[in-house]
Amino acid sequence: MDDLGLPGLDTGVNVGAAAAERAARKDLPVLSVRGLSVEFPTDDGLVHAVDDMSFDVYPSETLGIVGESGSGKSVTSMAILGLLPKTARITGEVQFGGKNLVSLSPKELQPLRGSKIAMVFQDALAALNPVFPVGNQIGEAISVHEKLDKDVLSERVVDLLDLVGIPQPRDRANQYPHEFSGGMRQRAMIAMAIANDPEVLIADEPTTALDVTIQAQVLDVFERIQDRTKTAIMLITHDLGVVAGVADRVMVMYAGRQVELGTVDEVFYKPTHPYTRGLLASLPRLDRRYENERLYRITGQPPSLIFLPSGCAFHPRCPYADLNGVCVTDRPELREVGDKGQLSACHFAETLDEREPVPQ
Amino acid sequence: MTTAPPLPNVDTELALPAGAEPVARSNWQLFRRRFFRHKLALISIVVLLFLIVVCFGAKWIAPYPKNQTNLLITPGGPSAKHWFGTNGVGQDMLTQVLYGGQISLKIGLAVAFFSTIVGVFVGALAGFYRGWLDQGLSRLVDLFLIVPELAIVGIAIQRLGATDTSFIIVLAALGWMYIARVVRGQVLSIREKEFVEAARASGASTPRIIVRHILPNCIGPIMVNATLAIAAAVIFEATLTYLGLGLQPPATSWGILLNQAESAVTSTSQFYLVFFPGLFLVVTVLCVNFLGDGLRDAFDPQSEH
Numbered sequence: 100m101d102d103l104g105l106p107g108l109d110t111g112v113n114v115g116a117a118a119a120e121r122a123a124r125k126d127l128p129v130l131s132v133r134g135l136s137v138e139f140p141t142d143d144g145l146v147h148a149v150d151d152m153s154f155d156v157y158p159s160e161t162l163g164i165v166g167e168s169g170s171g172k173s174v175t176s177m178a179i180l181g182l183l184p185k186t187a188r189i190t191g192e193v194q195f196g197g198k199n200l201v202s203l204s205p206k207e208l209q210p211l212r213g214s215k216i217a218m219v220f221q222d223a224l225a226a227l228n229p230v231f232p233v234g235n236q237i238g239e240a241i242s243v244h245e246k247l248d249k250d251v252l253s254e255r256v257v258d259l260l261d262l263v264g265i266p267q268p269r270d271r272a273n274q275y276p277h278e279f280s281g282g283m284r285q286r287a288m289i290a291m292a293i294a295n296d297p298e299v300l301i302a303d304e305p306t307t308a309l310d311v312t313i314q315a316q317v318l319d320v321f322e323r324i325q326d327r328t329k330t331a332i333m334l335i336t337h338d339l340g341v342v343a344g345v346a347d348r349v350m351v352m353y354a355g356r357q358v359e360l361g362t363v364d365e366v367f368y369k370p371t372h373p374y375t376r377g378l379l380a381s382l383p384r385l386d387r388r389y390e391n392e393r394l395y396r397i398t399g400q401p402p403s404l405i406f407l408p409s410g411c412a413f414h415p416r417c418p419y420a421d422l423n424g425v426c427v428t429d430r431p432e433l434r435e436v437g438d439k440g441q442l443s444a445c446h447f448a449e450t451l452d453e454r455e456p457v458p459q
Numbered sequence: 460m461t462t463a464p465p466l467p468n469v470d471t472e473l474a475l476p477a478g479a480e481p482v483a484r485s486n487w488q489l490f491r492r493r494f495f496r497h498k499l500a501l502i503s504i505v506v507l508l509f510l511i512v513v514c515f516g517a518k519w520i521a522p523y524p525k526n527q528t529n530l531l532i533t534p535g536g537p538s539a540k541h542w543f544g545t546n547g548v549g550q551d552m553l554t555q556v557l558y559g560g561q562i563s564l565k566i567g568l569a570v571a572f573f574s575t576i577v578g579v580f581v582g583a584l585a586g587f588y589r590g591w592l593d594q595g596l597s598r599l600v601d602l603f604l605i606v607p608e609l610a611i612v613g614i615a616i617q618r619l620g621a622t623d624t625s626f627i628i629v630l631a632a633l634g635w636m637y638i639a640r641v642v643r644g645q646v647l648s649i650r651e652k653e654f655v656e657a658a659r660a661s662g663a664s665t666p667r668i669i670v671r672h673i674l675p676n677c678i679g680p681i682m683v684n685a686t687l688a689i690a691a692a693v694i695f696e697a698t699l700t701y702l703g704l705g706l707q708p709p710a711t712s713w714g715i716l717l718n719q720a721e722s723a724v725t726s727t728s729q730f731y732l733v734f735f736p737g738l739f740l741v742v743t744v745l746c747v748n749f750l751g752d753g754l755r756d757a758f759d760p761q762s763e764h
Contacts, residue, residue: 180660182656182659182660209662209663209664210662211662212659212660212661212662213660213661213662213663214662217660217661218657218660218661220653220656220657220660222653225652225653225654226653226654226656226657227654227657228654228658228672228675228676229654229676230675230676230678231675239658239661239663239671240661240662243661243662243663243667244662288657291657291661292661
């Protein structure tokens with residue numbers, strides 16, 4: 100995997116400048132994913148949900164993972180926690196605390212879940228048990244891993260609710276999920292996830308079900324948590340605005356593969372993959388006037404994960420594709436583009452600007 | 460148009476006075492409210508508690524000692540001395556009905572308790588693990604459902620001896636399947652809920668997930684079916700004993716009293732020998748069913764009348 104030139108590999112070979120900088124600071128990744136693939140055998144064929152993913156997550160950083168539905172964002176996070184159904188075929192490695200999580204049995208994974216790696220779910224109403232008060236459930240998340248005195252436990256729960264910005268935490272702890280507003284429920288979920296000071300927090304579309312003001316509050320909670328602890332956050336979303344706001348680095352996924360990985364500034368200002376360009380171009384911008392024109396859109400549909408297009412999976416929709424050549428025949432590997440550690444999986448990553456986009 | 464009055468300051472002027480904050484209503488409070496709205500269930504639970512108290516307190520309440528015969532008095536209908544009348548051997552029927560209730564209610568409650576435990580256990584395992592375990596357990600349920608209950612219980616009671624303990628064992632062994640089925644269905648649907656996955660993601664073990672996260676969500680159907688199991692067991696005991704396949708004197712239960720009264724009723728008009736034990740039996744079963752109804756409504760948050 101080392102030839103991918105991933106930042107942070109301590110092999111010292113072929114590391115980008117950003118990685119070198121990190122190495123100088125002796126920052127080691129808290130979580131390293133290497134060559135992770137997930138396949139689901141179905142009656143219609145093998146679904147390649149995640150294909151050869153490799154990335155690192157560092158302490159205190161927020162890694163945004165973006166991509167459309169079915170691009171493998173959630174499956175990746177589920178694979179890390181070992182929450183995929185038994186039918187899933189998982190290969191590759193997920194290195195965490197000196198262990199390969201993929202090879203661990205459910206029994207060995209259990210003590211890690213919720214204490215070292217925690218997860219925030221998208222739909223907090225569904226993810227909270229309707230028959231217990233919210234405080235109980237947060238307490239339960241703690242007592243799974245740590246036996247505490249009842250008073251100490253309830254104090255801790257109140258502190259957590261306070262930390263995530265829930266007013267009157269003492270009263271609120273005794274209320275049921277249906278008595279919470281959407282934003283408060285999501286914050287309660289976050290309180291539950293950070294209850295054991297995890298090293299990695301996976302947030303799977305934590306703000307998708309919320310309106311914009313509540314989104315901002317929830318994202319603010321994430322930042323506050325990160326200030327307190329050195330928790331690394333993997334923020335899965337399809338909202339580029341959220342990523343731009345809170346993430347340090349972004350990983351863009353398409354059809355189960357990484358297509359681009361870099362810092363937010365790099366990816367947003369100098370995207371090196373046509374798919375990222377398309378995503379960014381399809382966002383309405385405040386600093387532009389639109390005169391009777393439609394927003395940019397990426398034509399076509401996401402490909403079937405059973406019958407992936409040959410070569411680059413994005414080539415049928417790509418305005419820059421060389422349809423008679425390498426894009427159709429060769430699968431582009433994720434490689435370093437430029438010298439700042441930005442990674443892209445496009446044959447023409449360096450020369451996109453020189454290519455003439457074909458209107459589709 | 461006059462100028463609009465200034466808007467009140469949200470923080471200070473609109474603040475609620477102390478003590479007027481909205482009160483959070485817990486599930487338990489909502490449950491209680493819904494249950495209390497069900498008048499029949501409310502009456503039923505009072506009647507049932509009354510029956511339980513008088514039957515199990517028979518030692519202190521009953522006017523005569525258990526099974527005491529008095530051949531000197533003529534069998535007769537209800538009177539001031541014998542409210543429910545006396546039977547052919549001069550036993551006071553009120554006393555007999557109360558002591559009989561002890562056995563009948565004990566059997567009903569114990570059978571409901573044990574069959575619920577077994578049913579919940581089997582149903583939870585089948586529903587949670589699915590696959591071959593579910594297949595096996597579900598076929599076992601089917602098997603128990605198709606056996607001719609009356610014949611099996613009759614034979615088993617003869618084998619084990621006609622005691623209340625053997626009744627409890629046999630009826631519980633034949634009564635758990637209904638709850639198992641209901642719980643299996645509930646668990647099957649609840650295990651797919653996101654909060655179960657969230658519990659798994661927070662590191663909860665499988666037994667913990669089943670006991671702490673899934674079963675509390677099935678409490679409604681479990682309670683309803685447990686109450687129905689009480690009624691079923693009480694009736695089953697009475698039926699069997701009435702047919703002569705169950706308990707035998709000197710033990711006494713409502714079934715035995717009905718069995719003993721049968722000959723008396725056909726020859727003479729001693730209606731009271733059937734009426735009072737029968738009344739207690741019917742009232743118990745009816746109340747238990749109403750209670751089940753009330754619980755069903757109370758546990759269902761959508762049943763807001």
